[in-house]
Amino acid sequence: MKTNKFLQVILATILLLTTAFVSNQHIVSADDNVDVKNTNITINKRIFDEGKTPANKQNTGDVMSDFGGQPLNGSEFTVYNVSDQYYSLIKGSDQNTAIAKIQQDAASVAPDYAKKVDAKTTAGQGQATFANLPLTDSNGKYIVYLFVETKTPNNVTITKRAVPMVVAMPIYKLDANLKPTNDINKDIQLYPKNETAKDTKEFSNLGQFNQVTVNGTTFANVTTGDTLNYKLTVNIPANIGDSNAVTSYKINDKPSAGLALVAGTVKVGSLVKDTDYTITEHDGGFTVDLKLDSAAVKALAGQKLQLAYNMTLTATVDPDALQSNKASVQINNDTEQQITPPTPVGTGGYKFTKKDAQTGKVLQNAKFVVTNKDQSKFATFTTNANGDNVFTKWVDTKDAATKVVSDANGSIRVIGLLNGDYVLNETDTPSANYVLLKDGTITFTVEHGKYGASNLDVKNTPKGLLPSTGGAGIYAFIIIGAAMMIGAYIWFKKSRQQAEV
The missing domain is CATH 2.60.40.10 (Immunoglobulins)
Incomplete structure (x- = not known):
């Protein structure tokens, strides 16, 4: 033993x-x-x-x-x-x-x-x-x-x-x-x-944009016309195929208010929509819900799954606020596992007020085009619900550019521009009674974070006014002239009588 x-x-x-x-x-x-x-x-x-x-x-x-x-x-x-x-x-x-x-x-x-x-x-x-x-x-x-x-x-x-x-x-x-x-x-x-393993999110085309640091925060300087590419890599649980352990697996992307998904651009690895997953696009972002009975999903156990998609700034983006999108993974509808967001993005804009140079009265219906610093490119815009002019792209001719128009308050607002120097050229005055500004007269500098405080008065000088013939003005001249002649005659008579005495 x-x-x-x-x-x-x-x-x-x-x-x-x-x-x-x-x-x-x-x-x-x-x-x-x-x-x-x-x-x-x-x-x-x-x-x-x-x-x-x-x-x-x-x-x-x-x-x-x-x-x-x-x-x-x-x-x-x-x-x-x-x-x-x-x-x-x-x-x-x-x-x-x-x-x-x-x-x-x-x-x-x-x-x-x-x-x-x-x-x-x-x-x-x-x-x-x-x-x-x-x-x-x-x-x-x-x-x-x-x-x-x-x-x-x-x-x-x-x-x-x-x-x-x-x-x-x-x-x-x-x-x-x-x-x-x-x-x-x-x-x-x-x-x-x-x-x-750590889930990651990347700003895939970050290198295409100038990166700016303000108060210790670095962001990509973008326009409202830019397409932003993102890549999300998530790690699939090793027990994804065990229905007793994993009953739900969702991938979420929730952008800030000024950022939105380009519809239909989400690609989920080699998985097939509606066969291996469903997707709901909402609030500018999306939720991907994996189908856990899918053989392709089960085969991903312990592996990495990569999602790619595009976003753009919204038409109502706040030019003074940085924009970011937060992604997360949610298992069994429990607390979301937040994924570190990539470099945020920021844009800029400028505000103008059209006024009469003499009276200070605001002027409506003045028209302008925005150009780059050397006036070789011209901007096109769309208009959002707030009446802001939202940048879309640059064109080569003034005729192809968008004319931005002063509203009832004399206001002109342009948003979605990069940091830099620009020119505002007037193409049409509010009326024929004003002198058209010479090209290159109005220059301005865009800087992210300073849109709210920006406001440049753009003044038009009224043309000189002459009274119309037969109008009320001529009668005033006649009356004044007659009075002066009568006065002179009386003075002359009086002086002569005194001389004879």
């Missing part, structure tokens, strides 16, 4: 060490002659960032304060009894082969032959303890347990789940040299590992 026990201890040790050196799988085996009836098994859940998960980490069965990773709460582990299958498999084979087959069967979900014992969710420091698990069944046969991570947290995307763990009772403690002792481990510590 001593020889038999020694061989079994050696086997248990070899299998325990295999947790570190064979495909990162936790394998533990058993002995035949023990007095201990129950044991505790504690799951110590650890999560690692993508690429930082240790390939092999020896599991000693004791507390391992240097195991690495971060504790992960919210993972559900279910323990099953797989003793019948285990003992059936080892007939004509060996323990390692039997355990590997059970692990393979449980790679996605627990196999049908697994009999559920209990389920617990990690908490505190990523721990879940299964207390007082029996070492033997009612017939005195040692039990073989299977631990499967049946659910992962909704607030983090798990790209690599913990490998199913097979624990064949009983487990012996190891000494400092990792040699087996004669003491049964009644408080087994297991360290399953998860890996997570």
Whole structure:
């Protein structure tokens, strides 16, 4: 019996060490002659960032304060009894082969032959303890347990789940040299590992735009005529195909008020709309809802999915506010996992008031074109609901340009321009009674953040007024002239009489 026990201890040790050196799988085996009836098994859940998960980490069965990773709460582990299958498999084979087959069967979900014992969710420091698990069944046969991570947290995307763990009772403690002792481990510590990857969002054509830094914030300087390309990379959960673990997976993009999706531009990897996903475009953004019964979606388990789409500034964009779009992933309709937004965008504009140069009265219906600094390009605009002139593009001739017109308040507002110097050239005065401004007279500088404070008075000088012949003006001249002549005659007569005396 001593020889038999020694061989079994050696086997248990070899299998325990295999947790570190064979495909990162936790394998533990058993002995035949023990007095201990129950044991505790504690799951110590650890999560690692993508690429930082240790390939092999020896599991000693004791507390391992240097195991690495971060504790992960919210993972559900279910323990099953797989003793019948285990003992059936080892007939004509060996323990390692039997355990590997059970692990393979449980790679996605627990196999049908697994009999559920209990389920617990990690908490505190990523721990879940299964207390007082029996070492033997009612017939005195040692039990073989299977631990499967049946659910992962909704607030983090798990790209690599913990490998199913097979624990064949009983487990012996190891000494400092990792040699087996004669003491049964009644408080087994297991360290399953998860890996997570960071979802990212990129401003794909950022390099096409000038980047400006104001008060420590860097943004891309864009116009309302520019198309902005975005790329969103999300990591699909490793258990996306398990309907008990993942019931919903949504990808959201929510732009700020001045930014909106170009309709119909969203591409979701190689997935097919309405077959593999549905999309709802709303509030300037969108929601992609993956169809979890799709074979193409299930095949993405633990993989990356890339979305590409275009956005533009809206016609009612605030020229003084930076615009950004926030993306997120939502698993099982739980709290959204926010994705760090890319570089924001900003535009600019300017305001003018048309006035009479003498009276200061505001003037309506004056017409202008906007040009670049050297007056070689001319701007076209659309008009939004607020009456603002929203930039669309540059053209080569004045005839092709949009004429912006002063409204009833004499106001002209242009928005959606880049930072820089521009010219406002008058093409038509409010009426024929005003002098047309010479081209190049009105220059202005656009700077993001200063639209609200901008206001340039554009003044027209009235032409000189002459009274019309036969009009009221001539009568005034006649009356005044007659009075002056009568006065002169009286003075002349009076002077002459005095001289004769």
